Amino acid sequence: MTESVRTRGSISRRLTLQLAAIAALLALLSWGMIRGFSQQAAEQTQDNILAASVTAIAEELRSEAGQIRLEIPYAAFSMLGAINEERVFYRIVSDGETLTGYDDLPVVQDGEISAGVTFETLTYRGDSVRMAMVGRTLFASERAVPVLVAVAQTRNAVDAISARISRAAALVSVAFFVLAAGLSFWAARVSLRPLTAMAQTVARRGPSDLSPFETTAPHEIAPLLAALNRFMDRLSASLSRSEDFIAEAAHRVRTPLATVRTQAEIALHAVTRDENKEIMRRVIRAVDESSRSAGQLLDHAMVSFRTDNLTRNDVDLVDLVTEVVNGLRPTAEMKDIRILTELSPLRVQGDAILLQNALRNVLDNAIKYSPADSRVTITLRQAGAGAEIRICDQGRGVNGADTATLTERFRRGENVGNVVGSGLGLTIAHEVARAHGGRLDLAPARKGTGTCVTLSLPFS
Amino acid sequence: MRFLLVEDNQELAASIVTRMGLDGHVVDHAAALDAAETCLRCTEYDLILLDVMLPDGDGRDFLSRHRSDRTTPVIVLTARSQVSDRVGMLDLGADDYITKPFDFSELEARIRAVLRRRGGAADNRITLGDVTVDLLAGTLRVATRDVTLRNRELRLLEVFIRNPGQILSKAQLLDRLFSFDAEITENAIEVYVARLRRRLDGGSPRIETVRGMGYRMTVQ
Amino acid sequence: MRHAFASILLSAALIALAGAMAAFEVEEHGRFPGTPADGPELRLIGTAELRVFAPLIEDFQRRHPEITVDYTTASSAEIFRALMEEQARFDLAISSAMDLQLKIANDGFARSYTSRETTRLPSWARWRDQVFAFTSEPAVVVISPERFEGLELPRSRHQLVSLLRDHPERFRGAVGTYDVRESGLGYLFATQEARSSDAFWRLAEVLGRLDVQLYCCSGQMIDDVASGRLAMAYNVLGSYADQYVDPRSELEIVTLEDYRNVMLRTVLIPATAQDPARAGLFVDHLLRSGNAANFEGPRILPPLRDPAMRDTSDFGPIRLGPALLVYLDELNRTAFLDAWSNSVEQP
Numbered sequence A: 001m002t003e004s005v006r007t008r009g010s011i012s013r014r015l016t017l018q019l020a021a022i023a024a025l026l027a028l029l030s031w032g033m034i035r036g037f038s039q040q041a042a043e044q045t046q047d048n049i050l051a052a053s054v055t056a057i058a059e060e061l062r063s064e065a066g067q068i069r070l071e072i073p074y075a076a077f078s079m080l081g082a083i084n085e086e087r088v089f090y091r092i093v094s095d096g097e098t099l100t101g102y103d104d105l106p107v108v109q110d111g112e113i114s115a116g117v118t119f120e121t122l123t124y125r126g127d128s129v130r131m132a133m134v135g136r137t138l139f140a141s142e143r144a145v146p147v148l149v150a151v152a153q154t155r156n157a158v159d160a161i162s163a164r165i166s167r168a169a170a171l172v173s174v175a176f177f178v179l180a181a182g183l184s185f186w187a188a189r190v191s192l193r194p195l196t197a198m199a200q201t202v203a204r205r206g207p208s209d210l211s212p213f214e215t216t217a218p219h220e221i222a223p224l225l226a227a228l229n230r231f232m233d234r235l236s237a238s239l240s241r242s243e244d245f246i247a248e249a250a251h252r253v254r255t256p257l258a259t260v261r262t263q264a265e266i267a268l269h270a271v272t273r274d275e276n277k278e279i280m281r282r283v284i285r286a287v288d289e290s291s292r293s294a295g296q297l298l299d300h301a302m303v304s305f306r307t308d309n310l311t312r313n314d315v316d317l318v319d320l321v322t323e324v325v326n327g328l329r330p331t332a333e334m335k336d337i338r339i340l341t342e343l344s345p346l347r348v349q350g351d352a353i354l355l356q357n358a359l360r361n362v363l364d365n366a367i368k369y370s371p372a373d374s375r376v377t378i379t380l381r382q383a384g385a386g387a388e389i390r391i392c393d394q395g396r397g398v399n400g401a402d403t404a405t406l407t408e409r410f411r412r413g414e415n416v417g418n419v420v421g422s423g424l425g426l427t428i429a430h431e432v433a434r435a436h437g438g439r440l441d442l443a444p445a446r447k448g449t450g451t452c453v454t455l456s457l458p459f460s
Numbered sequence B: 001m002r003f004l005l006v007e008d009n010q011e012l013a014a015s016i017v018t019r020m021g022l023d024g025h026v027v028d029h030a031a032a033l034d035a036a037e038t039c040l041r042c043t044e045y046d047l048i049l050l051d052v053m054l055p056d057g058d059g060r061d062f063l064s065r066h067r068s069d070r071t072t073p074v075i076v077l078t079a080r081s082q083v084s085d086r087v088g089m090l091d092l093g094a095d096d097y098i099t100k101p102f103d104f105s106e107l108e109a110r111i112r113a114v115l116r117r118r119g120g121a122a123d124n125r126i127t128l129g130d131v132t133v134d135l136l137a138g139t140l141r142v143a144t145r146d147v148t149l150r151n152r153e154l155r156l157l158e159v160f161i162r163n164p165g166q167i168l169s170k171a172q173l174l175d176r177l178f179s180f181d182a183e184i185t186e187n188a189i190e191v192y193v194a195r196l197r198r199r200l201d202g203g204s205p206r207i208e209t210v211r212g213m214g215y216r217m218t219v220q
Numbered sequence C: 001m002r003h004a005f006a007s008i009l010l011s012a013a014l015i016a017l018a019g020a021m022a023a024f025e026v027e028e029h030g031r032f033p034g035t036p037a038d039g040p041e042l043r044l045i046g047t048a049e050l051r052v053f054a055p056l057i058e059d060f061q062r063r064h065p066e067i068t069v070d071y072t073t074a075s076s077a078e079i080f081r082a083l084m085e086e087q088a089r090f091d092l093a094i095s096s097a098m099d100l101q102l103k104i105a106n107d108g109f110a111r112s113y114t115s116r117e118t119t120r121l122p123s124w125a126r127w128r129d130q131v132f133a134f135t136s137e138p139a140v141v142v143i144s145p146e147r148f149e150g151l152e153l154p155r156s157r158h159q160l161v162s163l164l165r166d167h168p169e170r171f172r173g174a175v176g177t178y179d180v181r182e183s184g185l186g187y188l189f190a191t192q193e194a195r196s197s198d199a200f201w202r203l204a205e206v207l208g209r210l211d212v213q214l215y216c217c218s219g220q221m222i223d224d225v226a227s228g229r230l231a232m233a234y235n236v237l238g239s240y241a242d243q244y245v246d247p248r249s250e251l252e253i254v255t256l257e258d259y260r261n262v263m264l265r266t267v268l269i270p271a272t273a274q275d276p277a278r279a280g281l282f283v284d285h286l287l288r289s290g291n292a293a294n295f296e297g298p299r300i301l302p303p304l305r306d307p308a309m310r311d312t313s314d315f316g317p318i319r320l321g322p323a324l325l326v327y328l329d330e331l332n333r334t335a336f337l338d339a340w341s342n343s344v345e346q347p
């Protein structure tokens, strides 16, 4: 059945992929965040130190005799050296003139001088630098002189630190991702386990087992289980409805046929003229033919259905043969035909109803095509790795017709005379044998007239 | 013998009653399950013929109820296919089943088989003169001699013994006795009559040939 | 030594030639040809005198005989000028002026270099993988015992100040020290001392009153102490003192205990280096020589970490770091030198 299902994708794979994708996203996000934070932290540290440094220098600014004086405090630079090994640049601009420091260090114009510390990232001497600036206004020569103090530091360490952290974060993120992906795979497998279990339960069922599933299921799967049970319910309801329908239809058709046949029989007794009797006989025969055909057609349909979904149960062949023989014994008795059985205890795996029907058809033929006061022998014995049921009669024989021909649908032999039949009996028996991996063979009896039909069934 | 027929189709029921009357059986007809119950309460039957599709319920329910408090054998009349899980009649306690439409010879054969299995019926013996025939066992007592008859001989004898003194044509005998698919000729009747005469040898009933008409059983 | 001196050319002509090639002032120049003589050449510039540095070069050539080494002696200020302003082509700059070396690196005129040796250095002995220290040399006081007759040797600056103040007649004109305006190392020692010791300015004042003699270099000072011209030389490079002091002459070397000025001699590879890879080899050589435990060559300069010194001193060496830029600041320098001159050059 599985082979005929077109599959598209896999929940397990999709679940794994989705969870892994989420994990990847989270990993990426955390990486970005760690990176951002670390960068920020590193920058913040540098900014703080730079701010302290410019402030310390600005504190030292004084005016003396109309001149701006400044002694850069040792601490202003030693603090910069304490946390990293960045290169340090500085510039002190007074009234637009460089008082001291690196006079090519680009600083903001006087107009923009602010008393608070401002920061700027720029490129200086080919390196990215972070610069802190603070402004002071001093009175010299009786006028306000704006002084700007700028201290800058290269950012190699900041970049190096964030690169290092970013590498570490990337490593952690990748590890996280790998772990999460592994866990996702596992989680997907585990959470799909009930589904797999359910599929196995369904698969283990026989084809005609339509009873509801009694297993418990996680509540996500419960609707599926419920739907499945409802479906089984509907299926079995519709199956039994259609069986009921067929039964009803058969009943409706066969009851009037039975009436016709019975009245024809009564009429047959009542009429005396031969031609009238002949008419009545024809009526009866027609009824028998049609009812036999209808019955065999229906049986054949049922057999085909059951062989498509073969149930294999342990079948006791002795019981099976005995039951079939008992069912047909009255028919045989009518013709004083004796049925002799010789049965070895054997079992096969198969569908008892089918095997019964096959055997009934074969035995029915043996009786039907045999004369009164004859004998039918049934032998059940082991042959190789299987069981063999052989039914031999002393009847008219098959007249050279071969098995393949006689097992064709609606094929009746030339030897039938006015025996009623539809030509489906051997077809059914043959199909049943084949469905069980066995075979059906017709052969003339070894002694005298008569036919031997052999039904071979492998043990497994 | 006395049978109860449970069948809702009136026409079929009526014709079955008539047809079985020809064989000397008494058949009561019940058109529904409750009527059947009523009949069963007042009369003893040798066997019940039960149609499973009835207006007031499934024959199966009747069957299982019936089996729990009575022993009367049941033959089910069914229209179902043989290949069905739902046949199940035998499991429910039916003694046999026969599919509609049926051949009365076959029905009788089955009835006899069932009754034989169940240990007989109330009146399965008919006596004529010093001959007694057991219709179920197929045995014949002629004076003090016991003879076992073949089925066809028995059926033929039954017809003669139920209609003593009556002339029976070969065609009539054929009609009454045999399944219609059997390829039997009137010559075969002569063979069987000859055999019967031998079996009855020494007893008081004998089969006379009425030239041009048929045969007649007379008791001396 | 034979080979070294054979190759040293002290001729004025050569110095003049070198001077003509470079605007900066060259003091000495030596060439140590490798074998073969036309092999690769390393051009070194350093503050150390040729005769002090030559053994290190020869030792280097024992390992790498194919490399010709060219060594130029110049003052630290001249080395600074040569590299920063004139972009003179040198493969290594070896200087005792840590501040100037640091500024060279800070301003982007040094190359980075990493090797097994550099990574082994303690972090205080290197800066930015560009400036590497390979000696640690304390400033000492060199004393002529002869002229100190009857006086107790000073153990701290306070004692020194009192001593000088109490015996002005004996020490007038007889104390020598660096002219910090001329000597980079002198300036470094002075600024660091001014920062760390409250006795510095008092000492300067006392020295000024005693008509202190000012020198450019440690060597001359020691010579003058040895010859008896000076009773005492203050802030002399200890390593020089060890080298110069004739074991027979009885010069006294005193390390003041209140605060010890320790200079780190550093090496860097200038941005203009022609052969940075071989320069790296020489850096490694210097660092190995600075590692007291490992070095098997002749010990001319004191090691970076002298196991004997460690427990006697509480003071670390002068830190390599941007703080060294502070006293190089023009305003600071002017202010400092003004103050110093006022103290030392009293009328």
Ligand SMILES: Nc1ncnc2c1ncn2[C@@H]1O[C@H](COP(=O)(O)OP(=O)(O)OP(=O)(O)O)[C@@H](O)[C@H]1O
Pocket (backbone or CB within 6 Å): A292, A296, A361, A365, A366, A367, A369, A393, A395, A396, A397, A398, A406, A407, A411, A412, A413, A414, A415, A416, A420, A421, A422, A423, A424, A425, A426, A427, A450, A451
């Ligand atoms: N035992 C037998 N003796 C002689 N001929 C047989 C025997 N069994 C089968 N045949 C021949 O094989 C033919 C096919 O048999 P099959 O049972 O399929 O059909 P059928 O008996 O004619 O009809 P039905 O479907 O009613 O059984 C018969 O018509 C008959 O000619």
Ligand SMILES: [Mg+2]
Pocket (backbone or CB within 6 Å): A361, A364, A365, A421, A423, A424, A425, A426
């Ligand atoms: Mg058949």
